[in-house]
Every structure is written in C-alpha cells, then in structure tokens.
Amino acid sequence: MTTEEYVVSTEDDCYIGRVASVDTNRALILAESPEVIQTLTVSDLVAIQGATPQEFLVGIIEKVKRSIGSPILIEPEAEENDEEDFDVVIDHDVVQVALIGTYWEVLGDKRQIFKRGAKYFPRVDKQVFLIKEESLENLMSVVASDTPEDIQLVLGTYGNTQSKAVANGDKLFQRHAALLGSTGSGKSWTVASLLEQAAKLEHTNIILFDLHGEYKTLTREGVEAGKDPIAEYYKIAGPADIENKNSSSVFVPHWLLNKDEMLALLLDRSDNNAPNQSSRFTHHVRELKQQYLVENNLTELTDGLTIDSPIPYSIRHLLDRLSTDDNGTKLGANGKTEVKGDWNGKLTRFIGRLETKIDDKRNSFLFESPEGANEYEWLATYANQFLETKSDSFGIKVIDFSEVPSDILPIVIGVLTRFLYNVQFWRAEEDRTPIAFVCDEAHIYLPTKDASDADSRIALDTFEKVAKEGRKYGVSLLVVSQRPSDVSRTILSQCNNLIALRLSNPQDQQVVHKMMPDSLSSLTSVLPILDTGEAVVLGDAVLLPSRIKLNKPNLEPASATKDFWRDWSSKESKGDSIISAVESLRRQSRLR
Ligand SMILES: Nc1ncnc2c1ncn2[C@@H]1O[C@H](COP(=O)(O)OP(=O)(O)OP(=O)(O)O)[C@@H](O)[C@H]1O
Numbered sequence: 013m014t015t016e017e018y019v020v021s022t023e024d025d026c027y028i029g030r031v032a033s034v035d036t037n038r039a040l041i042l043a044e045s046p047e048v049i050q051t052l053t054v055s056d057l058v059a060i061q062g063a064t065p066q067e068f069l070v071g072i073i074e075k076v077k078r079s080i081g082s083p084i085l086i087e088p089e090a091e092e093n094d095e096e097d098f099d100v101v102i103d104h105d106v107v108q109v110a111l112i113g114t115y116w117e118v119l120g121d122k123r124q125i126f127k128r129g130a131k132y133f134p135r136v137d138k139q140v141f142l143i144k145e146e147s148l149e150n151l152m153s154v155v156a157s158d159t160p161e162d163i164q165l166v167l168g169t170y171g172n173t174q175s176k177a178v179a180n181g182d183k184l185f186q187r188h189a190a191l192l193g194s195t196g197s198g199k200s201w202t203v204a205s206l207l208e209q210a211a212k213l214e215h216t217n218i219i220l221f222d223l224h225g226e227y228k229t230l231t232r233e234g235v236e237a238g239k240d241p242i243a244e245y246y247k248i249a250g251p252a253d254i255e256n257k258n259s260s261s262v263f264v265p266h267w268l269l270n271k272d273e274m275l276a277l278l279l280d281r282s283d284n285n286a287p288n289q290s291s292r293f294t295h296h297v298r299e300l301k302q303q304y305l306v307e308n309n310l311t312e313l314t315d316g317l318t319i320d321s322p323i324p325y326s327i328r329h330l331l332d333r334l335s336t337d338d339n340g341t342k343l344g345a346n347g348k349t350e351v352k353g354d355w356n357g358k359l360t361r362f363i364g365r366l367e368t369k370i371d372d373k374r375n376s377f378l379f380e381s382p383e384g385a386n387e388y389e390w391l392a393t394y395a396n397q398f399l400e401t402k403s404d405s406f407g408i409k410v411i412d413f414s415e416v417p418s419d420i421l422p423i424v425i426g427v428l429t430r431f432l433y434n435v436q437f438w439r440a441e442e443d444r445t446p447i448a449f450v451c452d453e454a455h456i457y458l459p460t461k462d463a464s465d466a467d468s469r470i471a472l473d474t475f476e477k478v479a480k481e482g483r484k485y486g487v488s489l490l491v492v493s494q495r496p497s498d499v500s501r502t503i504l505s506q507c508n509n510l511i512a513l514r515l516s517n518p519q520d521q522q523v524v525h526k527m528m529p530d531s532l533s534s535l536t537s538v539l540p541i542l543d544t545g546e547a548v549v550l551g552d553a554v555l556l557p558s559r560i561k562l563n564k565p566n567l568e569p570a571s572a573t574k575d576f577w578r579d580w581s582s583k584e585s586k587g588d589s590i591i592s593a594v595e596s597l598r599r600q601s602r603l604r
C-alpha cells in the first residue's frame with residue numbers, strides 16, 4: 013500500500029499543527045498559523061499521527077480558540093529573540109480535541125482498521141491533520157464497513173459529504189434510544205425515516221404512539237397518492253369512530269386496566285372514604301371476574317385469578333353492586349330495626365365519578381366494549397393484531413391517540429404498553445420476535461417523578477420497567493421528546509443511544525449533557541446551532557460519535573411547519589371551516 017492509497021491524507025492542505033498538551037482523553041493542539049484555525053469548526057474530525065505513519069488517533073474538535081499568552085507553551089523562541097521581544101505577548105491559536113477513536117492504515121496483516129476509543133496517549137509534538145473531503149469519505153466508509161451490511165441502518169450523511177452515517181440497527185434498539193430536539197428540529201421526520209428503513213425488513217415489529225395523528229401519512233389511510241404506505245393505522249376510537257364502526261378503531265376495554273390504573277382513573281385520594289371505595293371496588297371486581305369464569309366454564313382458571321387478571325366484567329354490573337352497597341342497610345344491634353349498612357353513603361362520590369367517566373362519550377373506547385370482546389378468545393386476537401407479523405400486513409403499527417382525552421392519556425398508553433409487554437414476557441423465549449415502542453412526545457406521558465401526579469405515574473412505572481428489564485425480553489423503547497428535561501431520568505438514563513437534534517433550552521441541553529460520556533460532553537455546545545435535520549449521534553450503535561445530516565423521509569409526517577408570512581398573503585381563513593370546527597369541538601370528533 014502506497015501513501016497515495018492511505019485513507020487519511022497527510023498532505024499540506026490538511027495540516028493543522030502539533031500536539032501541545034495531552035490529558036487522559038483530550039489533546040490541545042497548537043495551530044500552525046492563524047489562517048488554519050479559520051477553516052476549522054467544532055465537531056470537525058482530526059487525525060493525530062501515532063507512533064508510525066500508519067497509525068492515527070482520531071479526535072473531534074471541541075473548541076477552537078485564540079489564547080493570549082497561554083501557559084501551554086514553553087517560552088517561545090525567547091533565547092533567540094533576546095531582550096527586545098521578551099515582553100511581547102504572543103497569540104496562540106489552539107484547538108481542543110476529544111479523542112474518540114484509533115485508526116490504522118495497516119495493522120499486522122490487516123488494513124484500514126478503526127476502533128472506538130483512544131488505544132494509547134498521543135505524544136506531544138506529533139502532527140495533526142484535518143480529516144476532510146476525500147479523507148472523510150474514506151474514513152467513514154471504513155467505519156461503516158465495521159457494521160455488517162444486513163444490520164446497517166443509514167441515519168444520514170456526514171457534513172457536506174455523501175458518505176453515509178451508518179448505525180448498527182441491532183444495537184440501536186437493543187438498549188433503547190433517545191431522539192431529542194426542540195420543536196421543529198426534525199424528530200418526527202427522523203422517526204419516519206427510521207421507520208422507512210425498518211419497513212424493508214421481513215418481520216419488523218414496531219409500535220408507534222402517535223399523539224397528534226401526524227403519522228397517518230405513512231399508512232394506507234393517509235398516504236399521498238402515488239406513494240406506497242409502510243405502516244398499519246390504528247386509532248383509539250373516538251366518539252365518531254364508534255358510531256361509524258370504523259375498522260381501524262382500537263378499544264381499550266376497562267377490564268384490561270389493573271386495579272391501580274382503574275383507581276387512578278376513578279379514585280379521589282383526598283376523599284375521606286377513599287379506603288372504603290377502593291376496598292369495595294376491589295371486592296366486587298374480583299367477584300365479577302370470578303363469576304365470569306364460572307359462567308364460562310373456566311373454573312380451572314380460578315386458582316390463578318387476581319384482581320388484575322384481564323378477565324371481562326360488566327361495568328354496569330359493577331355500578332349496580334356499588335349502588336347496593338351505597339344504599340345498603342342492615343339490622344341494628346337490637347336485631348330488629350334496620351340501620352345504615354357499613355358502606356351506606358360512603359361510595360356516593362366514587363359512583364358519581366364512575367358514572368361521569370362512563371357517560372363521557374370520549375371515553376367510549378374504555379366502556380363500550382366492541383362486539384365479541386366478552387368472548388374469552390377476544391383478547392388473544394387483540395394482542396395478535398399488534399404483535400403478529402404477517403405477510404399481508406405491515407409490521408409497523410401506528411396507533412393514533414389524538415382523540416384520547418389528555419387527562420387519561422398516560423393511563424391509556426400505559427395500559428396498552430403493559431399488556432403488550434406482558435404478552436411478550438409470557439411468550440416462549442425462542443418465539444419472541446423483538447418489539448420496539450416508539451414513544452413520540454414522551455414528556456407528556458413519561459414525566460419526571462416530581463412533575464408527575466399519581467395518574468401519570470402509573471404509565472411511568474410500566475415504562476420504567478420496560479426500560480430496565482425490556483432488553484431481556486426483546487422489548488425496546490425509542491424515546492422521542494422536545495423537552496428532555498421533563499422526561500423521566502430513569503428512562504433517559506437507560507437509553508444507550510442518543511440522537512440529539514437542535515436544542516435551544518439550557519435545561520434541556522443540561523440533560524443531554526449528562527447523557528453524554530465525559531469525553532464528549534463539550535459537544536453539547538453545538539446543540540443550539542444545529543440546523544433543522546442535523547444531529548449529534550452517539551452511543552453503542554455508532555462507532556464514531558459525530559455530527560450528521562439526517563435523511564429526509566420519503567413519506568413525510570403531517571407535521572409541516574406553517575409558512576406564516578406566505579400563508580397570510582395567500583391562505584384565506586374560511587368561515588365554513590370554523591363552523592365545522594366548532595361542531596367538531598362539540599361532538600369531540602372530527603367531521604370528515
Ligand atoms: N432531515 C430534514 N431535512 C430537512 N428538513 C427537515 C428535516 N427534518 C425536518 N425538517 C423540516 O422541519 C419541519 C419540522 O420537522 P418535525 O415535524 O420532524 O419536527 P419535530 O422535531 O418533530 O417537532 P415537534 O417537537 O414539534 O413535533 C418539517 O416540516 C420539515 O420542513
């Protein structure tokens with residue numbers, strides 16, 4: 013191999029300067045001339061010459077600065093220039109670099125090897141070169157080739173080059189990932205672009221929680237004419253969907269909720285009678301579930317029955333039983349006169365709250381069971397529609413939560429996730445096809461502990477469990493949020509991969525800063541200046557942490573940023589559409 017074939021160019025036009033000082037995972041470089049540093053930007057890559065011409069340490073620029081009279085230099089040329097120059101202040105142009113990898117043009121009988129991390133300390137005075145243009149493309153293809161082709165997931169391109177930024181698709185999902193960035197930075201587009209690649213696989217198994225219905229454009233129901241959909245569309249049924257018996261509607265029957273979830277929905281913990289209400293609720297639900305087993309000749313299941321078992325019961329029957337308690341009487345101490353029963357009057361408010369929930373049309377997906385839901389087999393079909401990968405349907409399932417009332421949204425997402433996680437848990441190890449949950453707008457239902465009330469904590473417990481234990485059962489999370497500082501730290505700290513887009517808020521930057529390894533933490537400084545669709549990616553799925561331009565999806569989510577100025581000159585705000593919006597508001601469902 014001749015030097016011309018080398019990946020890293022050591023030509024003069026790439027030369028930056030020499031190593032002036034070394035720390036454990038950082039190096040300070042003294043630039044050759046003031047002109048050189050003008051061509052450098054934070055997040056550029058450099059190669060530091062190693063012990064042989066074939067060996068380099070690869071670093072990422074963290075700071076470029078002009079320091080005046082910096083202590084890093086030993087009296088520069090003082091002896092030669094004598095007294096007259098002695099007081100002259102000399103400017104030093106320095107570049108601070110975080111060491112992220114080691115590269116060998118030749119290593120033993122192998123060629124072009126890149127390894128993560130610095131395998132030795134750089135030596136003072138060694139030459140440093142900027143990795144740009146062809147060098148950059150060459151190095152990136154070496155890095156990409158480290159990931160076997162069949163598990164390559166292309167995230168985007170490096171800088172202005174055409175070289176692909178490749179992640180290891182296995183590792184990206186194995187230990188959870190976070191996709192963070194301010195509103196409009198390009199998260200939803202990135203999700204769509206990731207899904208497009210995943211959709212090419214035979215048995216993709218991804219469930220996307222879509223809070224605004226913006227991913228409908230990826231499905232048969234909303235795709236642009238002439239384009240091919242990549243996902244199935246499901247929607248948590250709104251009032252109109254129930255009336256029209258929409259086939260994509262999803263119900264979350266009340267009996268799927270466990271005791272804690274149901275009580276989070278119904279119980280007012282500040283009520284004096286809360287303990288009585290909770291105990292009567294538990295008692296009756298258990299009995300109703302037991303009754304179901306008896307009526308359906310399933311008594312062999314009685315031993316395993318708990319209050320949380322997903323066994324159907326009628327919410328009306330529960331109401332009747334609670335009302336009987338609430339109006340109940342018993343014989344007084346004398347054994348003759350009737351006095352108030354033990355729970356008389358104590359459940360009134362609980363019943364009131366339950367009735368209000370049942371009567372609220374927006375909650376129909378909880379209380380109005382779809383046809384056949386009381387059949388014992390229904391639940392397995394329900395799980396199958398989300399977890400089975402079939403040749404005639406897409407493995408990516410978009411679940412639209414846009415019409416779920418916001419106060420119960422965390423509970424509903426939590427119930428569905430807990431149910432699917434449990435099914436995956438109970439599957440035989442060898443039968444488990446891995447499954448990923450994409451949690452868009454995660455700050456809404458995965459809040460930090462101090463910000464969350466009792467209701468949203470219910471979902472949090474489920475997701476924290478998935479974050480901690482999901483790896484063993486092949487369940488992964490992709491946490492997407494515009495407010496990382498509002499997202500559960502437990503969950504974020506379990507994310508081994510990070511795609512950080514533009515982030516302007518200092519608190520959010522702080523959170524991302526903490527997720528980065530020490531050696532790279534100063535990359536946080538580029539977060540506010542990233543362009544739309546540009547990101548810093550790091551983690552075990554990417555060999556070389558770097559700043560990349562993310563790919564645009566072919567199917568764009570309906571999350572377009574509005575052109576205010578242009579629209580104000582061309583887009584009339586029509587009265588008709590306002591009238592129909594008011595009607596939709598009243599009905600709590602979109603008129604289509
Ligand atoms: N990779 C990209 N390249 C170019 N433009 C992009 C890219 N990604 C996003 N955009 C632009 O940014 C706009 C907003 O992107 P997107 O909807 O993905 O933002 P977001 O981060 O999901 O915002 P929010 O947090 O509000 O949901 C898009 O409509 C598109 O115009």
Ligand SMILES: [Mg+2]
Nearest residue numbers: 199200201571
């Ligand atoms: Mg979005």
